[in-house]
Amino acid sequence: MPIAWSQTSPSTVFHADNLTVLPSLPDESFTLIYLDPPFNTGRKQKRQSTTSVRSSAEGAMSAVGAITGFKGQRYERIKGDLLGYDDQFEDYWAFLEPRLIEAWRLLADDGTLYLHLDYREAHYAKVLLDALFGRDCFLNELIWAYDYGAKSKNRWPTKHDTILVYVKNPATYYFDSSTVDREPYMAPGLVTPEKVALGKLPTDVWWHTIVSPTGKEKTGYPTQKPVGILRRIIQASSREGDWVLDFFAGSGTTGAVAASLGRRFVLVDQNPESLTVMRARFAELPEVDFVDAP
Template identity: 70%
Template sequence: MPSNQPKTNQLHFGDNLGILRKLPSESVQLIYIDPPFNTGRTQTRGTTTTTRTDAGNRVGFKGKRYDVVRETVLSYDDEFEDFWSFLEPRLEEAWRLLNETGTLYLHLDYREAHYAKVLLDALFGRECFLNEIIWAYDYGGKSKNKWPSKHDTILVYVKNPAKYFFNSSEVDREPYMAPGLVTPEKVEKGKLPTDVWWHTIVSPTGKEKTGYPTQKPKGILRRVIQASSEPGDLVLDFFAGSGTTGAVAAELGRKFILIDQNPESIGVISKRLNDAGVEFELKS
């Protein structure tokens, strides 16, 4: 285990930005986050002014070009500006925490994905963009006034496009949609996933259900963690929700740090990990 990684799995209760700033640089292999949006909470808009120097806190980012892109994009959508003002400093910390082989997975819905893609291209560097993953599902009500929205978007960015880790051979395979067109051997083995993932949501009556409203299925996190980390690596989720990232990381032999400021989330995660026999340290 690298010396800058924690010796135990950690679950933090509190504001994620303050906690992230205390974690050591380049200590994390994989970050998956599913940040809240349109939660009904009143957000206070703030503006940020940054003066960049050689010793500034944005070393590695894209400087003036990012500021120009940011101002242009955010001029179109006041609601997204509130969201981005909240998320931006946390993404800066994510970049700092990733090691050179590391990867960020940012899970969004259709309302903000297009804005976030433009801003992340400028913030991380367009050369660091790896994939736009579409998670498609077919569950719940269907609008008759438009094409029903049945997908989420996961934007994937790497810290260093020349050194990032990706292991497709370890990823769970999926059935062929037209098995009659391939050999029986291929049907038995299954096919590697593309950037479109067909996977059901967590069943309201299934054994995986924790009761947490934004819970993501373990199958999605298994695929992310298998592809972009190795056993023993450190995985971080600072919008931990129901704790699926930590539960799957533990099953796959990875270490994890989970952060959330919602007491309900901390209660659900603690019970989930304890029931699974996963050792972790609760910090608050």
Template identity: 70%
Template structure:
């Protein structure tokens, strides 16, 4: 596999720890990591199809009845007895593989993110910490016994605090919460996002949905890639899942490498990304 050919987009079916040592230092301008969150449970997503049936309980147009049948199941086990022996070696490779002007985005939730901050401070140096981004959403299960958890945290680190690339002019803008307090010109243009991103999850009925568990919305990835890389730069996702980074990179003119150990993930990426990337499987992929 020619890792030096930066003109190719790659989707690699393999355990990322088998792949990463083969990639040369400084290969990527932006690395996005969305590892398993160590939730302690299996993550599942059923694929459903609605069909007409005389025994169906859903009533549609003309009084016809329908039922939903399960056509497939995607799942992975999100339980690690020693989570940091799993994640830390991959973070070490992320540091090595970042270009000198590169940026890492590590996406976690409340379970492990505080430990990750300490680990990345040690690995990168505290001076290389750029941001803690809060992605806030309002969907999913509720509880009345505590404040419902409705955000993820994205830690942002740079390889060199004096050389990293960041172009705020390329980032989408947001409406002002109080547009009457700014000029009409500013209100029409919108404001730059802060470190709190209000963005819906992938809609269960939207066009973006692939059916893959834990799929992240393109809007979140687009901000990262647009701000922290340039057209033609190479970006990577070592836990690629449904391939959101690849889909965003295609639209923004970046070259990408997506790696995942799941056969289901690679199947989803083939459908989503088409024939443009080169698809590679190492001798003993998982799935």
């Protein structure tokens, strides 16, 4: 049964497998899509199997949805060669790929995708997103660095995540760094007092602590991301009134930050624990619809 949603709807949280919701949402509805999918850490996941076929035409048609490769690139060829390299990744990509194809369809012409991964999959995802979006649509590789938790003694401790940033159209995408909260200079003695007082714009390396287990921000959800990370993303890549989508919603941080900044949002998650957290978190917002989708 199709999902009844349009840009005249209130902010909405769907309790469902995201692949049952996404196909019903209208094309190019969202200025910003932030995705924080499972990181392929070995946890049990519910995956949908897909079969990829190599395109013999000049353009490419995906086996999980009709999509032409950017500027006629042979998307299936690039994907097929890469997936043949690593069986474990092929399984993960079979889970993630159809959802990223939907993300591409749902992005507005001025829209931006932020895909949040860690070291296990980010390098594979970069090559495949280059094929799906086009290399001209790659905007940034953001590094979120933190220093908390256990430290390995037999290798360099892994204390960062990667956020890949792609735009729908490199000629029209929206980005406004002037709206982003500034941060202190690491070497304030090298700049003027006026600049120290103003602070500096963030670069592509973001030093930000994780959500403290004892902090006020903590909801109890195990993979909760910090408000500060989402605030920076939403400030830079959307305007007041724009629609923001997160279909691995988790604790709902994307929606909470979007609402605080005057944006509207659609969140999707199938985990009942996630819905419990979001109902409590959004209880004081003026209007948010919760929908149990098929």
